[in-house]
């Protein structure tokens with residue numbers, strides 16, 4: 334087994350991503366992951382089942398990343414004298430406060446979908462639809478919120494003095510791995526319309 338190269342990435346740089354080559358590589362039976370009675374025919378279905386558990390986790394990472402960006406942005410806005418008022422309509426507040434409140438409502442939707450998908454996984458209820466909905470929403474919201482927080486904080490948001498620029502870079506992969514935004518939307522559409530993968534590509 335050879336590590337061919339380490340990738341240089343936009344984000345999640347503390348997690349190495351590498352190209353690995355296996356050549357005439359023997360793996361002892363004791364080192365096999367999962368069931369030793371490997372059933373190749375069930376391989377794809379097994380991977381899909383794993384996603385029902387892991388997609389809510391990646392959605393949760395996106396929710397957490399966006400939450401961190403929101404909290405820091407709120408502090409920076411308050412320091413700059415922007416008042417965020419939950420009791421007044423958006424139209425009566427500054428553009429920065431209105432943008433912030435809209436981001437929070439989007440965040441809440443992603444959070445609730447993620448909690449639902451994770452609760453269903455924990456309670457062994459079929460959750461493929463909910464897991465994809467949560468992943469699609471949280472992945473997109475994570476990208477939108479972290480980037481808009483950079484925007485709202487201006488030059489402070491873009492600089493490396495604060496973590497906003499890092500979270501904006503880190504959030505992109507959360508919309509990609511464990512199934513991209515587009516693939517989640519495809520899965521949701523297939524399930525809602527009752528179509529197979531051959532019928533809706």
Ligand SMILES: Cc1cc2nc3c(=O)[nH]c(=O)nc-3n(C[C@H](O)[C@H](O)[C@H](O)COP(=O)(O)OP(=O)(O)OC[C@H]3O[C@@H](n4cnc5c(N)ncnc54)[C@H](O)[C@@H]3O)c2cc1C
Pocket residue numbers: 342350506509510511512513514515516519534
């Ligand atoms: C940093 C990093 C770490 C990763 N870590 C892991 C890991 O630990 N384990 C693991 O198994 N994988 C990992 N991956 C792989 C990751 O899950 C895939 O890259 C991801 O699912 C996208 O698949 P792909 O690269 O084959 O993209 P492609 O399938 O080539 O897609 C390219 C683009 O086309 C779009 N697209 C594809 N098909 C359709 C369609 N039918 N309709 C509309 N749009 C479509 C996609 O949404 C995407 O935007 C990692 C990837 C990266 C970048």
